[in-house]
Amino acid sequence: MTEATPGRRGGRQLPTADELRIWRDFIEATAALGSRLESRLQGDSSLSTGDYSVLLALSEAEGQAMRSSELASHIGWERSRLSHHLGRMERRGLIRRQECATVPRGSEVLLTAAGAEAFSGATFPHLRAIRELFVDALTPDQIVAAGEIATALRARLDVLAKD
Amino acid sequence: MTEATPGRRGGRQLPTADELRIWRDFIEATAALGSRLESRLQGDSSLSTGDYSVLLALSEAEGQAMRSSELASHIGWERSRLSHHLGRMERRGLIRRQECATVPRGSEVLLTAAGAEAFSGATFPHLRAIRELFVDALTPDQIVAAGEIATALRARLDVLAKD
DNA sequence: ACCTACCGGTTGACGTGTCAATGATGCTAA
DNA sequence: TTAGCATCATTGACACGTCAACCGGTAGGT
Numbered sequence: 001m002t003e004a005t006p007g008r009r010g011g012r013q014l015p016t017a018d019e020l021r022i023w024r025d026f027i028e029a030t031a032a033l034g035s036r037l038e039s040r041l042q043g044d045s046s047l048s049t050g051d052y053s054v055l056l057a058l059s060e061a062e063g064q065a066m067r068s069s070e071l072a073s074h075i076g077w078e079r080s081r082l083s084h085h086l087g088r089m090e091r092r093g094l095i096r097r098q099e100c101a102t103v104p105r106g107s108e109v110l111l112t113a114a115g116a117e118a119f120s121g122a123t124f125p126h127l128r129a130i131r132e133l134f135v136d137a138l139t140p141d142q143i144v145a146a147g148e149i150a151t152a153l154r155a156r157l158d159v160l161a162k163d
Numbered sequence: 164m165t166e167a168t169p170g171r172r173g174g175r176q177l178p179t180a181d182e183l184r185i186w187r188d189f190i191e192a193t194a195a196l197g198s199r200l201e202s203r204l205q206g207d208s209s210l211s212t213g214d215y216s217v218l219l220a221l222s223e224a225e226g227q228a229m230r231s232s233e234l235a236s237h238i239g240w241e242r243s244r245l246s247h248h249l250g251r252m253e254r255r256g257l258i259r260r261q262e263c264a265t266v267p268r269g270s271e272v273l274l275t276a277a278g279a280e281a282f283s284g285a286t287f288p289h290l291r292a293i294r295e296l297f298v299d300a301l302t303p304d305q306i307v308a309a310g311e312i313a314t315a316l317r318a319r320l321d322v323l324a325k326d
Numbered sequence: 327a328c329c330t331a332c333c334g335g336t337t338g339a340c341g342t343g344t345c346a347a348t349g350a351t352g353c354t355a356a
Numbered sequence: 357t358t359a360g361c362a363t364c365a366t367t368g369a370c371a372c373g374t375c376a377a378c379c380g381g382t383a384g385g386t
Contacts, residue, residue, distance in 0.1 A: 013290075013291055013294065014287075014290045014291065014294060015290060015293055015294045015297075015298050019293075019294075019297075019298050019306060020290075020293070021310075022306055022307075022309055022310035022313070023293050023297050023298070025310055025313040025314065025317070026193075026297075026309050026310065026312070026313040027193070027196075027197060027200075028239070028313075028317075029312075029313035029314075029316045029317045029320075030189075030190070030193040030194075030197075030313070030316070031193075031197065032316075032317065032320055033190075033316050033320065034190060034193075034194065036320055036323075037190075076191070124177075127176075127177045127178060127183070128176055128177065130178055130182075130183070130186050131176065131177060131178045131182075132319075132323065133316075133319060133320065133323070134178075134182075134186055134189075134316070135178050135182050135186070136319065137315050137316050137318070137319030137320075138312060138315055138316070139315075142308070142311065142312050142315060143182060143185055144185075145305070145308040145312065146185055146189050146312055147184075147185035147188055147189065148305065149189070149192075149301060149305050149308065149309055149312070150185070150188040150189040150191075150192035150193070151188065151192075152300050152301055152302075152305060153192045153193070153195075153196050153296075153297070153300050153301070154188070154191075154192045154195070155300070156295075156296060156299065156300030157192075157195055157196065157199055157296065157300075160199075160295065160296070
């Protein structure tokens with residue numbers, strides 16, 4: 001009783017004006033939050049949030065190394081996105097790539113010393129920024145609500161994953 | 164009282180593990196939501212959400228036209244972003260630019276017939292997608308909470324607008 | 327009048343993301 | 357054996373964003 005064709009109440013197709021306003025506020029605020037976090041991290045460490053995700057995953061990995069596809073699914077990226085990103089990170093000396101010994105066609109991504117150092121220097125300021133921009137912005141109730149909203153949105157996206 | 168260094172007030176510097184988990188869920192879910200909306204709109208209309216914002220503003224404008232800087236502040240974009248985007252939209256015939264008669268150095272952005280048509284074809288599917296992916300994902304209480312969270316985040320960003 | 331400072335707008339360089347196509351290699355079935 | 361076929365990863369083309377530099381012109385102050 002949520003969907004339907006034009007008409008039937010309880011089943012309108014389009015958002016109300018209020019819903020639309022909230023939608024706009026919500027999507028714009030979260031986008032602004034993300035981009036502020038991004039520039040904060042950039043200023044504090046010369047890393048992007050993408051770099052940070054990759055370095056975090058590698059730091060926590062066995063031997064500071066992971067297979068490329070494993071890394072991609074771990075951080076939820078498409079393979080080509082990761083490949084492009086690793087190319088840029090490799091040019092900056094943050095990671096290295098080498099043929100994987102165990103898996104035939106696999107490529108192994110290694111954290112370099114420079115990468116580990118950049119990551120460890122970025123961690124504290126990044127977490128502090130999350131606190132300042134997100135945690136401190138909300139009441140404890142709102143933080144809980146934000147978690148539930150995230151879960152609900154994610155569930156909805158997963159349910160509609162066939163588009 | 165959880166973390167360390169210069170800790171005055173009941174103000175630890177770093178988020179707790181729970182806060183961090185919620186942060187991650189939240190930022191990832193909203194990013195995924197945005198990109199799903201984007202690809203929905205793309206598939207339904209061959210417009211991006213950026214195109215949509217521009218066309219919406221122009222559609223509602225006096226004479227289907229606006230000065231460039233006015234448009235930029237109306238949709239909250241940086242000037243160079245808008246300039247690049249208008250260049251792409253102009254190549255696709257969605258808008259036109261011409262010297263502004265009233266303001267010396269100003270440039271005026273006009274909606275073309277093709278642009279108006281693309282916009283009107285995109286509106287219904289786009290609103291429907293917002294409903295399916297956002298409104299239908301949440302309870303009425305959660306929608307209200309989402310609005311409050313957006314407002315709180317925005318307020319926090321504005322307060323810290325000096326970085 | 328002249329110098330300077332700002333203002334509206336554009337441009338170039340570069341990082342980032344997606345999509346589709348391309349290797350390179352193993353697996354399986356005719 | 358060999359013709360497909362799936363898998364791992366990369367590449368190229370292109371859209372999008374940001375940053376910093378630039379350009380043309382108007383406005384102030386001296």
